[in-house]
Amino acid sequence: MHTSWSFPPSFESSIREALKSFDLTLEDSKALAKCVLALSDYFIQKPDGQTPWHESWAQIAYLAYFLPLNATRLNRLVHEADARGFFEGIEHVIDFGAGLATASLTLSEKHHFKFHLVERSQEPQKLIEKYFTQFKAEEWQKTWGKQNLKDPKKTLALFSYSLTELSDIPDWAYNCEALMLVEPSTQQDGRKLLDLRQKLIDKGYQAWAPCTHQLACPLYSQSKHDWCHDRVHFAAPSWFLKMEEQLPMKNRTLTMSYVLMRKTPAPKILAARVVGDRLEEKGKDRQMVCRSPEREFLAWLHKTGLRQEIPRGVLIDLPADLPKVSNELRVNQEIKVLK
Known part of the structure; x- marks a missing residue:
């Protein structure tokens, strides 16, 4: 929501x-x-x-x-x-x-x-x-x-x-x-x-x-x-x-x-930020996230039955064991929204 x-x-x-x-x-x-x-x-x-x-x-x-x-x-x-x-x-x-x-x-x-x-x-x-x-x-x-x-x-x-x-x-x-x-x-x-x-x-x-x-x-x-x-x-x-x-x-x-x-150092943020809207594609949904210089997307494969609505702009906690294929982080569990 x-x-x-x-x-x-x-x-x-x-x-x-x-x-x-x-x-x-x-x-x-x-x-x-x-x-x-x-x-x-x-x-x-x-x-x-x-x-x-x-x-x-x-x-x-x-x-x-x-x-x-x-x-x-x-x-x-x-x-x-x-x-x-x-x-x-x-x-x-x-x-x-x-x-x-x-x-x-x-x-x-x-x-x-x-x-x-x-x-x-x-x-x-x-x-x-x-x-x-x-x-x-x-x-x-x-x-x-x-x-x-x-x-x-x-x-x-x-x-x-x-x-x-x-x-x-x-x-x-x-x-x-x-x-x-x-x-x-x-x-x-x-x-x-x-x-x-x-x-x-x-x-x-x-x-x-x-x-x-x-x-x-x-x-x-x-x-x-x-x-x-x-x-x-x-x-x-x-x-x-x-x-x-x-x-x-x-x-x-x-x-x-x-x-x-x-000029003061920024506080460390151990989280990713959702920087895109969720996009429906053939066989999967994707949503861009930012946590590094890499261009990365959360990906929900339709065959898994997983679906989650994450508001644009929020911080999220990404599990360390998310499988990565190319620039996609394949979601296999609910992503924790921090705020």
Whole structure:
């Protein structure tokens, strides 16, 4: 059974208050959907364009649609980071290309960091300060440089959907103790993120999540097409579902690609991670797992009668005596799911 996720409950009241300034409510599903389509069309026509924050329809689309979706993804990611102890010793967060500060808002629900938000547009800051009063930012800046770092050894550099137009993270970020990199789960962005993962490891960083090892990523090194991404099951509220009825996009599951990196050594994980969905093939079912630089699959032969549903993204305990044929681990007993 999979776990369903949603965005923090406090967000809905803030979104409702913000929409009042546009004479809208969350129940105005057709009007909200119209704004979402307008923003979608804008990015289709201008894929490299800056977010038109000055437009009311863009603000409405982010508040009612993109903020809930991205906060749900990040809620799941923060949970994973907490399980690994990733935030231990962190005091400052630099949210680069913050936009509506979705990542910082979500993170602040569980952690009392000093948040430094870097965003060129002023409209997001106005919305956050007026309607998301539960969140307090240390500062908002239009740019950021090495001279702005107050305590790099206690700082997390956060990039949430802000690296798409960059070939690399900014130079100042390499001075930070920790990095949280979250990108769309497209092939291009996902593989670029895996390339950056290896570059960071070469510079002395260690991967804390989702990776279970510090070696080459098999999805990147053993394939020219694969990329690593997580799938999040979305527990959408009723008002979101009604708005979605007016849209061609459906979001029962959400995907994201991410890596959590620190200069501090990562805890040892004696487990494998499920990195693929279960695929039915002739005579067997297969599901990709990651525990080393090798490209490996769990394989359930239909003739054995064994069948098991394992959610993507979980850690599993692989029996040492599983027979291996080529790149397949032939399952002969139930696999223990750790979390």
